[in-house]
Structure formats: C-alpha cells, structure tokens
Amino acid sequence: MTAQPETLFGGDEYGADDLTHLEGLDAVRKRPGMYIGSTDSRGVGHLVNEIVDNSTDEGVAGHATHVEVTLHPDGSVQVDDDGRGIPTDINARSGLSGVELVLTRLHAGGKFGGSGYKTSGGLHGVGASAVNALSLRFDVTVSRGGKVHRMSFRNGVPGVFDGDGPDAPFTPEPGLHVVGRMKRGASTGTSIRYWYDARYFEAGASLDVEAVRAKLRNTAFLVPGVTYVLRTPDEDGKLRAETFVYPHGLLDMVDFLAPAGEKPVCGTLTITGEGTYKENAADENGVMRANVERRAEVEIALRWGTGYERTVECFTNTIRNQHGGTHRRGFERAAVRAIGDAIRNTRGLLRPKEDPPTVEDVLEGMTAVLHVRIPEPQFTSQTKDELSTAAITKVTQGVVEKALRAWVDDRKTRTEARTVLTKIVEASRVRLTQKQQKDAARRKTALEGASMPPKLVDCRSTGVARSELFIVEGDSALGSARMARVAEYQALLPIRGKILNVQKANLADTLKNAEVASIVQVLGAGTGRTFEPESLRYGRVIIMADADVDGAHIRTLLITLFAKYMRPVIELGRLYAAMPPLHKVMTKGRNAETIFTFTQVEMEQTVARLERAGRQVVTPVPRFKGLGEMDADELWETTMNPATRSVRRITMQDVDAAERALDLLMGEKVEPRRQWLVESAKRVDRDAIDA
Known part of the structure; x- marks a missing residue:
C-alpha cells in the first residue's frame, strides 16, 4: 500500500505555489x-x-x-x-x-x-x-x-x-x-x-x-x-x-447643529486646552520606541438647549469620527463627574436619597462639537470612524473637567450654570419616572394571576439589577424599615421567628412552612433543579436580622435554605447579610457626634479614643437589643443606605467545605455536632462573650 501525502481542506494539495503576494496597488x-x-x-x-x-x-x-x-x-x-x-x-x-x-x-x-x-x-x-x-x-x-x-x-x-x-x-x-x-x-x-x-x-x-x-x-x-x-x-x-467659510469655527458649528427653533439654556461654552501622554511609537527608521511623549490639543464648543435631542459630533485632525471613540469617552466622563459634583454641592437641587444624574441626563438637550489634534492617531479602521488612542480619554477628561468646574464656580456664569444644573436634575427625574412606569407595567404583567403574600412591602422597581429584597426579622423591625427604605427599589418581607431547618426536612415539608413558602413565592424563581435565575424579581436579597445570638441563628437558617434549594442566588453573588450596629457612641458638647460600632471591642476602643482626645462620652453607651430599637434615620444610615451601609456577601468558594459545615451544624445527626461543640468549647474566650 502506497502512503498518501498529507492534505488539507478536503484533500486538496496545498503548497507554496498556491500562495499569492499582492504587490503595489x-x-x-x-x-x-x-x-x-x-x-x-x-x-x-x-x-x-x-x-x-x-x-x-x-x-x-x-x-x-x-x-x-x-x-x-x-x-x-x-x-x-x-x-x-x-x-x-x-x-x-x-x-x-x-x-x-x-x-x-x-x-x-x-x-x-x-x-x-x-x-x-x-x-x-x-x-x-x-x-x-x-x-x-x-x-x-x-x-x-x-x-x-x-x-x-x-x-x-x-x-x-x-x-x-x-x-x-x-x-x-x-x-x-x-x-x-x-x-x-x-x-x-x-x-x-x-x-x-x-x-x-x-x-x-x-x-x-x-x-x-x-x-x-x-x-x-x-x-x-x-x-x-x-x-x-x-x-x-x-x-x-x-x-x-466660518470665521468663528466651532461656535458657528454649534449654532448650525442646534435643532431649529430650540432656545438655548445657556451661552455657548468654549473649552480649549492641551495635555501630554506617552505611547510606544516607531521612529523614522521603523524602530519602536517606548514612552514617546505626545502632545494633544483639545477644542470643544457646547451648549444646552430647552429640547430633548442631543447632538455630539467628534473629530480628530478634522476627520469626523462617526462612532466617537476615546475622546468622546473622556468628554462624557468629565461631564458626568463635574456636573454631578456641582449638583450635589448646590443646595436645593437634589432631594434626600435621590440619585445624581447619569450621562443620558447630562447630555439631554446638549449640542457639542469635540475636536482633538494629535500626532499619529489610532483608529479602529482605515475609514477612521472611531478614535482608539487610549491615552486621549484621560487628556480630554482632564481638560473638560477643569473647564466645567470653573464654569460652574465663575461668578459671571454661575446663574446660567444653575439653570443648566436644574434642567439636568429635572431630566433625571423624568427619566426615572418613565422607567418606573414601564417597570411597574412589566412587573404587573409578570405577576398577573399570582397572589403575593399580603405582608410583602414591594418596591416600585427600577429594574431587577437595582432592586433589593430585605428579609426582615420581626414586625417591630419592619416598622422602622418601612419608614427608612427607598420605596423606589427596596422591598421588605418580614418573617416571624425562626424558619424551618431545611437541612433536616425534605422539599415537600419545606414548602409547607409558611415563611419559606413566602420567600420562594416572592423571589419568583422556583426551587431546586427547576430554579430559574433569570426569573428572580430582585437583584439582591439581603438578610436583615438582629445583631445577637438569635439573629445569627435566623441568618444561619436562611442561608441554609438558599444553599439547599436556591443555590444559584449564592453562586451569582446576590445573597447578602446586613450588618446592623450593636452600640451607639455619642459625645457631648458643641461638636457632638454619633458613632455606631459593631462589636464590644470596637465600642470600647472608640470610647477610649474619644476620651483621650478630650471628648465627653455619654455613658452608659446605648446598646441596640434589636433592629426595632433604631429609628428610621438610624436604620437607613447604618443598615439600608447603599452608600454607607456594611453588608456581607454570602459566597460558596469551597462548595465541599460548605456542604460539610451545613451538614455538621444543621443536619440530622446529633452526635457529630455535639462532639464538635465539646471540642470547640476550648477555643472560646469567656471574657469576650457579650452577655
């Protein structure tokens, strides 16, 4: 038998003579x-x-x-x-x-x-x-x-x-x-x-x-x-x-691009500046050099109008970049940061618990022209539709952010800047209202025919990604949480006492438990093998229990429920445990302050630090016996405000170890648990027991 030569692509012979070198044009x-x-x-x-x-x-x-x-x-x-x-x-x-x-x-x-x-x-x-x-x-x-x-x-x-x-x-x-x-x-x-x-x-x-x-x-x-x-x-x-021919350059361009009949909210703002950046580049001999210093010139003209359309045209070395690129990215980042900071720092613009505007809000009604001049720009294609020189993002952002902050603070332009900031805040509110209406309609459609537990305090929802469900221990804590929450995206589900230990029960018995059934129903994604993560009605599930032994037991029971019958919630990083404080340390005097602490040791160290600084501390230091003892403001600040709260994300990095721990601590076999308790008792520091 004669050996056949190796072939490629269906047996066709493929050799050097099949290669083509296209020369010239x-x-x-x-x-x-x-x-x-x-x-x-x-x-x-x-x-x-x-x-x-x-x-x-x-x-x-x-x-x-x-x-x-x-x-x-x-x-x-x-x-x-x-x-x-x-x-x-x-x-x-x-x-x-x-x-x-x-x-x-x-x-x-x-x-x-x-x-x-x-x-x-x-x-x-x-x-x-x-x-x-x-x-x-x-x-x-x-x-x-x-x-x-x-x-x-x-x-x-x-x-x-x-x-x-x-x-x-x-x-x-x-x-x-x-x-x-x-x-x-x-x-x-x-x-x-x-x-x-x-x-x-x-x-x-x-x-x-x-x-x-x-x-x-x-x-x-x-x-x-x-x-x-x-x-x-x-x-x-x-x-x-x-x-x-346009002697005023970008100013004339903004006037031309602005929608017909739209009234300007402010005068046209011109921004010019330059910055340096470094990149690897080849010299005239084709040798690649590292960290070659480049200089970029930035020229921008923009204004806001009373309308809703946004027009942002981008150019590099006079070439129109239809799809924007790194210079537009830097411009948008700078606008959001500078305008957002100005809105937060201007009294009377944002309401309590109201989020700052997004880039969509900042750009609403804006007409802007961005032009950068740089040596050897990089584009995503020969047609130069999108600038890809990475360092230009930072250069543009620096120039624009500095100019916008100066514009907001300048006495000559402060009044028109305030008008622009007000317009942007109103645009943000309109956007959120429209989104809430859409999400409410979507939520209603999804839940038609499904009767939610009457004790559920649902949110208006601004989308699954942002929504949160707090599983709250007790009706007393529910009262404070109800006043503290942001109804737009925070929902509450109270549970009474300790739920069933599902590690010892089968699925049928588990679902007969009223508290467990309510949790499963409210989440809306099923249980076990039929669990569908995409059907979850909330982006985060937060267990909010008291900071005591009973609260820890309730958290453990709830974590066991999710680990056994709704594990994807943990695997996706969407299950959290709230961390309410134990103590409220207050000082006396003109500059009185309140500090919340989470452990006995932290409280004692805080008191000692304040006394060394000459501060007078209110004694005895108040201790929260439960969530219900906090008023709405305290609960919001310490436990529910995404900007200031501390939460623990529940993870299962070592699934086998987690399974063994749950089976040991929550399983049916009593003897291994008793043996573990006896052996572990030796490691307990009696003086550290908070009793």
Missing part, C-alpha cells in the same frame, strides 16, 4: 472594502474624502487657504488647493518622484513622523493611492518651484492619455512631466481629477452630493482659516458654486 483592487470601508455609495464618497483630507492637511499646517471641489457633469471629481503642492523631486530610496511615490505606493507620504506635518487627517499614506487604484483615470497637476507638473494613471498605472475622459487611448509611461511654467503671481498647489471605476463598487452605488456638501461644511467649521468651495452641475450642466 493590487491589494486595494482585490479587497477595496478594506481600504475605503465599503463598496456601496459610502465607499464612493470616501474617495472624495481622502483627497479633500490631504488638501485640508495643507490648510491646517498653514500652507493653504482655499480648497475647491468640483463635481463635473461627466461624473469625475476634481479637488484643487493652493498648498505647497506634492513634492516633485526624486525620492532617493525609491527612485520615483514624490508625486508618483504617494500615488502608487501604499503607506507612502509625508505623515509618518517627518517634518511635513505636525498633525494630519490623512495619516495612513493609503488614501490617495487607494483612490488612484480604483480609478479609470486619475490626473494630477502640481504647481511648484515655478513649474507646472502633470501625470496621469489608469487604475494606478502611470501613463499618457491621448484625449479627454477615461475612455481615451492610454499608453503606459512612467515619470512626471513638466508641462509649462507657472504664471507670475500664481499660487502653488495641487489639482487632482479622477473618474472612479464602477467595476469595484456595487450596482447602483453613486456619489452622494449632500454627503460631500456636509463634508466640506464640517471641515470649514474645523479649519476657520480655509475657504471651501463646492461646484456642482445644475440641470443645464452648468457649474454653480457654494462657499463655506
């Missing part, structure tokens, strides 16, 4: 979507953007003041600028002119750390060459050094066309040609005209004129020193011009 033509984002109408529009961005980079660098885009009746696109012009001299490494190099080689250009540009939008060195590769005809004219240079391409191949239009006879021929001298007083610059090749795009794909108009308008806002002109053919084929 072949990769663009083979996979155009990788370079221009898509092959539909958006891809056609992206070709225009790439050429315009290169002209804009000249304007940002201070070398161009005029960019003109012409959409010819024959379908071609022409972009002219009065910048320095693409370099026409010979590149020493490639032996090609600068024009041919940047238009026929991927990742070639003046934006890779040289002295050509400080920041740029066309930073990958792919845009112009990709447009060239996907064009039936591509003409470039460069006015530079007193001469006019010209070169043409067909699908990226240099040559000469004998006539006008893409269908003219074409002869391949390398090299840049001088076709004349510049007229006296004429400006330098670059002119590019191309006819894109429809074969590389989907059927029906076409250039969206409105998208081009929006591109030029946005760029004019971002680069106030440059005038943009769009020429489009009318019904008669004659070109008509639209001019875009």
Whole structure:
C-alpha cells in the first residue's frame, strides 16, 4: 500500500505555489472594502474624502487657504488647493518622484513622523493611492518651484492619455512631466481629477452630493482659516458654486447643529486646552520606541438647549469620527463627574436619597462639537470612524473637567450654570419616572394571576439589577424599615421567628412552612433543579436580622435554605447579610457626634479614643437589643443606605467545605455536632462573650 501525502481542506494539495503576494496597488483592487470601508455609495464618497483630507492637511499646517471641489457633469471629481503642492523631486530610496511615490505606493507620504506635518487627517499614506487604484483615470497637476507638473494613471498605472475622459487611448509611461511654467503671481498647489471605476463598487452605488456638501461644511467649521468651495452641475450642466467659510469655527458649528427653533439654556461654552501622554511609537527608521511623549490639543464648543435631542459630533485632525471613540469617552466622563459634583454641592437641587444624574441626563438637550489634534492617531479602521488612542480619554477628561468646574464656580456664569444644573436634575427625574412606569407595567404583567403574600412591602422597581429584597426579622423591625427604605427599589418581607431547618426536612415539608413558602413565592424563581435565575424579581436579597445570638441563628437558617434549594442566588453573588450596629457612641458638647460600632471591642476602643482626645462620652453607651430599637434615620444610615451601609456577601468558594459545615451544624445527626461543640468549647474566650 502506497502512503498518501498529507492534505488539507478536503484533500486538496496545498503548497507554496498556491500562495499569492499582492504587490503595489493590487491589494486595494482585490479587497477595496478594506481600504475605503465599503463598496456601496459610502465607499464612493470616501474617495472624495481622502483627497479633500490631504488638501485640508495643507490648510491646517498653514500652507493653504482655499480648497475647491468640483463635481463635473461627466461624473469625475476634481479637488484643487493652493498648498505647497506634492513634492516633485526624486525620492532617493525609491527612485520615483514624490508625486508618483504617494500615488502608487501604499503607506507612502509625508505623515509618518517627518517634518511635513505636525498633525494630519490623512495619516495612513493609503488614501490617495487607494483612490488612484480604483480609478479609470486619475490626473494630477502640481504647481511648484515655478513649474507646472502633470501625470496621469489608469487604475494606478502611470501613463499618457491621448484625449479627454477615461475612455481615451492610454499608453503606459512612467515619470512626471513638466508641462509649462507657472504664471507670475500664481499660487502653488495641487489639482487632482479622477473618474472612479464602477467595476469595484456595487450596482447602483453613486456619489452622494449632500454627503460631500456636509463634508466640506464640517471641515470649514474645523479649519476657520480655509475657504471651501463646492461646484456642482445644475440641470443645464452648468457649474454653480457654494462657499463655506466660518470665521468663528466651532461656535458657528454649534449654532448650525442646534435643532431649529430650540432656545438655548445657556451661552455657548468654549473649552480649549492641551495635555501630554506617552505611547510606544516607531521612529523614522521603523524602530519602536517606548514612552514617546505626545502632545494633544483639545477644542470643544457646547451648549444646552430647552429640547430633548442631543447632538455630539467628534473629530480628530478634522476627520469626523462617526462612532466617537476615546475622546468622546473622556468628554462624557468629565461631564458626568463635574456636573454631578456641582449638583450635589448646590443646595436645593437634589432631594434626600435621590440619585445624581447619569450621562443620558447630562447630555439631554446638549449640542457639542469635540475636536482633538494629535500626532499619529489610532483608529479602529482605515475609514477612521472611531478614535482608539487610549491615552486621549484621560487628556480630554482632564481638560473638560477643569473647564466645567470653573464654569460652574465663575461668578459671571454661575446663574446660567444653575439653570443648566436644574434642567439636568429635572431630566433625571423624568427619566426615572418613565422607567418606573414601564417597570411597574412589566412587573404587573409578570405577576398577573399570582397572589403575593399580603405582608410583602414591594418596591416600585427600577429594574431587577437595582432592586433589593430585605428579609426582615420581626414586625417591630419592619416598622422602622418601612419608614427608612427607598420605596423606589427596596422591598421588605418580614418573617416571624425562626424558619424551618431545611437541612433536616425534605422539599415537600419545606414548602409547607409558611415563611419559606413566602420567600420562594416572592423571589419568583422556583426551587431546586427547576430554579430559574433569570426569573428572580430582585437583584439582591439581603438578610436583615438582629445583631445577637438569635439573629445569627435566623441568618444561619436562611442561608441554609438558599444553599439547599436556591443555590444559584449564592453562586451569582446576590445573597447578602446586613450588618446592623450593636452600640451607639455619642459625645457631648458643641461638636457632638454619633458613632455606631459593631462589636464590644470596637465600642470600647472608640470610647477610649474619644476620651483621650478630650471628648465627653455619654455613658452608659446605648446598646441596640434589636433592629426595632433604631429609628428610621438610624436604620437607613447604618443598615439600608447603599452608600454607607456594611453588608456581607454570602459566597460558596469551597462548595465541599460548605456542604460539610451545613451538614455538621444543621443536619440530622446529633452526635457529630455535639462532639464538635465539646471540642470547640476550648477555643472560646469567656471574657469576650457579650452577655
């Protein structure tokens, strides 16, 4: 029998000759979507953007003041600028002119750390060459050094066309040609005209004129020193011009983007600043350097209006980032933190126990434009829809947070800032009210036909994730808890005394117990193998029992119930035990204070510390015999307020050990438990017994 060679993928032989190396612009033509984002109408529009961005980079660098885009009746696109012009001299490494190099080689250009540009939008060195590769005809004219240079391409191949239009006879021929001298007083610059090749795009794909108009308008806002002109053919084929120039930059852009008819709540706030960050980057020789220091410039304009819509436009080096990115993330974090702190520190805005606003509330009615300028930005794709340079989050956050805090505190803007803060708080309340209504309707639907125990004090619910069920020991504690709770998301279920020890009982006997049945019914997720965690009606279950021996026994019985019949509640980290205090240490005098302690030792140490400091302590120190002895404020502050309470999360990190402990302490066999008690008695410190 003859051995067969190893094969891959269904038996086909696969060798080195099957590998393909795409050279030059072949990769663009083979996979155009990788370079221009898509092959539909958006891809056609992206070709225009790439050429315009290169002209804009000249304007940002201070070398161009005029960019003109012409959409010819024959379908071609022409972009002219009065910048320095693409370099026409010979590149020493490639032996090609600068024009041919940047238009026929991927990742070639003046934006890779040289002295050509400080920041740029066309930073990958792919845009112009990709447009060239996907064009039936591509003409470039460069006015530079007193001469006019010209070169043409067909699908990226240099040559000469004998006539006008893409269908003219074409002869391949390398090299840049001088076709004349510049007229006296004429400006330098670059002119590019191309006819894109429809074969590389989907059927029906076409250039969206409105998208081009929006591109030029946005760029004019971002680069106030440059005038943009769009020429489009009318019904008669004659070109008509639209001019875009905005001397006030982002201020003009905010006015343009704000919803029509909406009244501003405040004046437009401008934020400018810069910051440094470090990242690993390659030098001109391609050697990776660690902790290269970068400088980022941040420019933002924003205002709040009376409406509900939010518009936040993001740009990096004049390139629109449709999906935002790290600069927007830093902006939102700063806005939430600075505005949230201002609201908390302004008397009369927040009600007691009311949560601060979220990012949705802060952004409601806001119109904002974010623009950052950074060297060598990183994007999630060649289309630059989302900035991914991680360090920009911190830079933007620092600049914005500092400016917003100053705006709130400034005497000149304090009044309008207060108006904005009030609007944001009201937006938060409306959002919560709407959410409560939706959740109440959802809860009602889920519970139709199910009769809840009458003793359940349910919450209005703002969603399962936030809701809490307190299993409360005794009716006396229920009274204080009922007044202390936040009815929006805290529910109460009182139990009387000690529930059944389920470790000694079967499931049928367990469910006959009224207290256990109430707990199972209220949680709504079943028991045992049929337990469904996704059906749990509350995000957290908190056992709230007295801080004494009986309270500890009740907690143990309840934990046993969950461990045996509702274990996923523990495994998901959703079962907690409240930690109510034992003592209330109070001092006398003008600066009287109250300190709650949780053990006898902690109380004694606290009293000793206060007396050493010269404070007079009320004696004897009051001790809580049960939860019912606390008033509503004390219970809220010490046991129920998520911001100040202490709770223990019940976990089962070692399931086998937990099973053995439950079986030993709560199981049917008495003798092992008695033996454990006798042996453990030796470790008890009689003086530490709190009796």
